[in-house]
Amino acid sequence: MDKLMGRIRSLDAYPKINEDFYSRTLSGGVITLASSVVMLLLFISELRLYLHAVTETKLVVDTSRGETLRINFDVTFPALPCSIISVDAMDISGEQHLDVRHDIIKKRIDSHGNVIDTRQDGIGAPKIERPLQRHGGRLEHNETYCGSCYGAETSDDHCCNSCEDVREAYRKKGWAVSNPDLMDQCKREGFLQRIKEEDGEGCNIYGFLEVNKVAGNFHFAPGKSFQQSNVHVHDLLAFQKDSFNISHKINRLAFGDYFPGALNPLDGVEWTQHTPNGMYQYFLKVVPTVYTDVNGYAIQTNQFSVTEHFKGSAAGQLQTLPGVFFFYDLSPIKVTFTEQHVSFLHFLTSVCAIVGGVFTVSGIIDSFIYHGQKAIKKKMELGKFS
Secondary structure: OHHHHHHHHHOOOOOOOOHHHHOOOHHHHHHHHHHHHHHHHHHHHHHHHHHOOEEEEEEEEOOOOOOEEEEEEEEEEOOOOHHHEEEEEEEOOOOEEOOOOOOEEEEEEOOOOOEOOOOOOOOOOOOOOOOEOOOOOEOOOOOOOOOOOOOOOOOOOOOOOOHHHHHHHHHHHOOOOOOHHHOHHHHHHOHHHHHHHOOOOEEEEEEEEEEEOOOEEEEEEEOEEEEEOOEEEEEOHHHOOOOOOOOEEEEEEEEEOOOOOOOOOOOOEEEOOOOOEEEEEEEEEEEEEEEEOOOOOEEEEEEEEEEEEEEEEOOOOOOOOOEEEEEEEEOOEEEEEEEEOOOHHHHHHHHHHHHHHHHHHHHHHHHHHHHHHHHHHHHHHOOOOO
16 A cells, blocks of 8 residues: 555655745845835836836838928027018928018017017108108198109009018019118108117017928028029118127927927027127928827927037128028938837736746745855854854
């Protein structure tokens, strides 16, 4: 019978726990507590990852066509009055937006950065009883006012009733206004007087531009722009100034809507001009971006990188157009960010891996300490240690 029982026991394929594992030690208790703390911390970390969405990033080829690009900006010029700043945008397709005014707001600021009470564009000159008519005479009682455009008329019934109308007519002709005081409208509205009164003021200009999704540029520069021999120039003679300070601070510049984690490298950038004149250039590489949240809502936007360059000139010499220019080009690669939750199976697998890994490592450490202490104790009992 004993032999039969012995043969049956020999078939046992399940290893039994060594008796050493039943021994409770102080070091084992400390290791167990430490392991439990580590296991709890890792579990909390894994639980946070499970409860919060993770973002997956991919790079794909941008195949979109015929879309528009929205440029949001907020720029402050501490030494350039609002009355002389114009905003232009143009792209490689040939489309131009000169002296853009819609969707743009200007705030006059003093030398300390405080906002000055806004007023209407134009001086709002005192009422003149008999302003100069287009035909050369003075306005009579029963006559409708029609001011002269001083040779820039586009038709027989074209009238320029304000200084701004005259400047716009000259711009479309590609002409520069050399002396505004020679024009009745500008003299009546006190154009040059306003420029002198606003000397020392600054301007905060913000808004957005809607442009074609192709390479191009937009810029802030003094004077009205026009084309002359296929060259983009600005009318600076009207201001009768030798230098323009284009020191500026970019409060915000973004191509498209904000998305979580977005970082616009030019936000908060400030630059001070130390030469009489110059052109400051930003070269931007715009990367189309799609951000999709956990609810499936997609934000079509863009990111960009930037390099900078300044071209200066001496006083009285305007070899380069003074202003702040942003030249942008689009990347053919699109970045997609997709928020998604970790699956429960992945969470369960991670928890099991944490428990198994911590127990295994702590068991190895405990075994090493236990057998080391046991060996030392045994040698002491044999008298090898005094």
